[in-house]
Amino acid sequence: MNDTTKVVRTTYRDALREALREAMRRDGRVFLMGEDVGRYGGSYAVSKGLLEEFGEERIRDTPLSESAFVGAGIGAALNGMLPIVEVMTCNFSLLALDQIVNNAATIRHMSGGQFSIPLVIRMATGAGRQLAAQHSHSFEGWYAHIPGIRIVTPATLEDARGMLWTALMDPDPVIMFENALLYNLEGELAAGAGAVDIDRAAVRRAGADLTLVTYGGSLGKTSRAADLLAEQGVSAEVVDLRTLRPLDMPTVLGSLAKTHRMVIVDEGWKSGSLAAEIMARAMEEAFFELDAPVARVCSAEVPIPYPKHLEDAAIPQVATIVDAALRTVSRHV
């Protein structure tokens, strides 16, 4: 019985680790593999201690061979396992993209529905730590272009704790993007917290004047922006997409039907961003609901630079979100 009243203080990192531990205990088909998940303890310390608990067969350090070990995850899933593959960061996942697009996302349909690939791929994403151009990508929105995979982006402790098991139980491949700035996020979590659905977006804050749509690492900034907007008398509803593919448009459009104005906050590069897709959907499905054009706050179209002030300028910030929101509420059709 889950005790839903008791709460514990925890972090996003610890919640992820608890989810991994639970999955490993619950089902012998689960194993974790990736670079430095074992002896090193995970490059973000997510899997720290799991090697000692589960042994090196199930907490499996891999060589630097992204294509092969991601592909091996797909093969193992096809052959009855529930693999969790950690790609250290999404920046390196391009090396495995052929396996993801041409095998993981494709085999089910291409084989006429004969095979399931219950694989979860976890990767860190996002900028903000001055890691420069090759270590600061936000590829989750880009991945969301690919049919055949699900993309989830836990932004809260509940989701860090709860999305993994649901994703593993899903017969299709799920990629979980963990914004690296969230690992130290601290807060309270129900002691009995467990699996959560991965089908629905969540309204994180109710509001009347405009809808702020976001996900993952930008949820915190967006929520702070909503606080500041409230101080200025603007009531913003905050929608956390949670899953970027398939998109839960009913929730987004439901909010839009209420507020008639929308700003999307997305750390991806602007052109071809997930934000663009949501704007397109709003155009297609809710054009006559709009009291102002939908706006977006994305990353500048630039390989993320190293210096703090330039990195800050390159990615969405509370102030730019507030600005975009104020401009949006001040426009009229």
Next chain:
Amino acid sequence: MNDTTKVVRTTYRDALREALREAMRRDGRVFLMGEDVGRYGGSYAVSKGLLEEFGEERIRDTPLSESAFVGAGIGAALNGMLPIVEVMTCNFSLLALDQIVNNAATIRHMSGGQFSIPLVIRMATGAGRQLAAQHSHSFEGWYAHIPGIRIVTPATLEDARGMLWTALMDPDPVIMFENALLYNLEGELAAGAGAVDIDRAAVRRAGADLTLVTYGGSLGKTSRAADLLAEQGVSAEVVDLRTLRPLDMPTVLGSLAKTHRMVIVDEGWKSGSLAAEIMARAMEEAFFELDAPVARVCSAEVPIPYPKHLEDAAIPQVATIVDAALRTVSRHV
């Protein structure tokens, strides 16, 4: 002196070959490399005969090593050459994506502007030949998300003949997507045809009632749709984007300012398509110009299946373009 009056009959394939030949003759720094570009004559016969003319140093067959030979193209460009790298089809380019995103697109900015990468990567793209899920991708719109590279999509004989040299003279990496269905396209070309600009979209047909925006392999279908629409009394303007990154929005918006209605035809999968980006731009930059929501005709969200009827159903067709256009002109704000 170019004789612009005399015309010759040619094909898209031959125009590409002529462009390659001209580049090779014009500049000793130019060389072509890729799988089977030499002895086999190119998987689409584009480079047929060039090995005999230029020898195996400059028409260089590579092993099946997409990451290494694309990366080698980047390195050669950094070291003073003007390489043309052929990736047989864009389906295989995922294997080289790390090199493209993390090196080609990034080094200039990341090094503070010290280095240029005058590289051209050519790849075939598109569905329509019953090649099924792993050989039918249209990744050009997806690639257009990446800052630091230019994406060009020749759709006409002029552009097949003219884009290569301009792209090679560009100090930045350019990826040229050749829709494989176009290779056999036949028509007339000015005998003296040569380099063309790669900065501007082109209005291929003037019209008053709506704007059809497209590029590459869909230009033909879109033009045929415009013919059918004309028969029904709808005057469609056809804009060929030509370059997908950076987008020439002034041309698109200029047309929209005239017609106030727009449909985008794009063979990419719908979610996260280039079409979505253009819809987003229309939302941001021309919302109050719109007399109806912008619509799009994209590929179904499915790995492209083998049977003809399913493949046809999966990708844009003349009839679906006409439908979308008629719906768009019939809507009112």
Next chain:
Amino acid sequence: MLDRALALKLLGDMLRVRRFEEKCAELYSAGKIRGFLHLYIGEEAVAAGAMRALEPDDAILATYREHGHALMRGIPAGAVMAEMYGKVEGCSRGRGGSMHIFDARARFYGGSAIVGGGLPLAIGFALADKLMGRPRVTACFFGEGAVAEGEFHESLNLASLWKVPALFLCENNLYAMGTALQRSEANTDLCEKARSYKVAARSVDGMDVLAALDATEQAVAEVRAGGGPQFIEFRTYRFRAHSMFDPELYRSKAEVEQWKKRCPIATFVERLQSEGMLDDARLAAMETEVGDEIAAAVAFAEAGSWEPVEQLTRDVYTARAS
């Protein structure tokens, strides 16, 4: 001593594939089969020999040149032919076509058209079996062209490092499309390459079905005994063009003719005849049987149905219960 029943089986396997593919070529010209079609003609001894050494529980991964493998693995010819036609009755529901043969019952996992793309999967298949303590082998076929891909390297290293029960079956037909081996590999000794990962390797005449069988049996035994992965190079040759679009500019007719003299079927027939195991009547009977099977397969495919367009997006994701 050669076992006659086995020999006739092997011959039958090769004949089935040869005639099936000849029919495919014909159907391609007739427009019944479309897309890319890569024939295995000339290489039949490899899959015929290798496949006999594997058990039903083992897993098979193959390339786009896999009709032969599929047939010899026991996928009904009708289901394979219907797949080539793109009919729902095809083993991949018609969705895959010639390059993407899949069959769960036969544990036949593609039909992969990205060169080298099956190798990482094979590691995962074998790892799963190892983790679960299942005494199975994963057999992965690929061409010598795939050896240059990074996936070959990463996969052989992983397989060896983790000692997984994987069998690497390299079909060295000397060309990757138009690229000869010596133009794609600095070191053309593929076994030496495999050994550089500490993977045991052997090279065998891929035009000799008995040699192919024997080598695979030995390797499978090693793998099943827990010795880790094994690599086999089958030296073979494709008699036909790479696909239906290949003008074959890269090799001489004389070279092809030379190899055709070593046709795995003709030479095996000769041998069996000279050893008194096969007479003309028997051979004719076999041909008739194969011909009947193929005719039935074509009829099955012809009679098959097209998937309704409404089902286009089915199976992109598993349907949600709710």
Next chain:
Amino acid sequence: MLDRALALKLLGDMLRVRRFEEKCAELYSAGKIRGFLHLYIGEEAVAAGAMRALEPDDAILATYREHGHALMRGIPAGAVMAEMYGKVEGCSRGRGGSMHIFDARARFYGGSAIVGGGLPLAIGFALADKLMGRPRVTACFFGEGAVAEGEFHESLNLASLWKVPALFLCENNLYAMGTALQRSEANTDLCEKARSYKVAARSVDGMDVLAALDATEQAVAEVRAGGGPQFIEFRTYRFRAHSMFDPELYRSKAEVEQWKKRCPIATFVERLQSEGMLDDARLAAMETEVGDEIAAAVAFAEAGSWEPVEQLTRDVYTARAS
């Protein structure tokens, strides 16, 4: 016979790098340097020796652990330090930081933070020189962890197949982050791996600067003579954590201490002292000189300026003339 002037230069090189990086660690704690910082401490002999064997016209490609290489290649310490600070005066305009040192004049092409990502570039560099008939060498540094990547395989094969003037310099410090070599390579003999591509290979003590120099000189001579690519494995060790965030759970203190006894600087100092080439005064003078250079570099970086935010998107593309 050891040449004293050369020996003191090599010692000076190593000292510069050591002290520079110790200062970096300090500045990291002080928050002046951010992001990832990978120190080369313990491995200085490798780059010191290798770099001396190369000419100004040669091209260098390195990894994220490349401050030492940059300094020894002659990029001014101030420009490197300013880069670590992220200042415009940095050699990459501050855009790259610690992991992305670039310098056109020094022909130093990064500073690549994707493991193995520099190897394909190196093939292209060397190919360009070969095609243009320029007698240059391209030297590419990488860690032993990169050997498992597909890029290593594809690149070594291409280099060998095309006989390009590339020099592969593998810094084997036994660990890739927390993964020991024997957990990443089925075959830990890296030279044997290189030779499987028909690339000539040698292994050398990377804690001995003279050995490193000597091996590189020999290899460079071979490459320059047109013999195609060469591979050198430098057996070395990093004394510090992988980066500033690494709790070093994967190796024992005792192992680290054992290796520290072989410190390339301390042992070389001892040797020079015992051979009478170096006395305490001279060493102290060298330390002072290095200290001054680093202090000046820090002052230069401190005095540097931040790139205006308006320039954020500059140099994504080359500005169009029109």
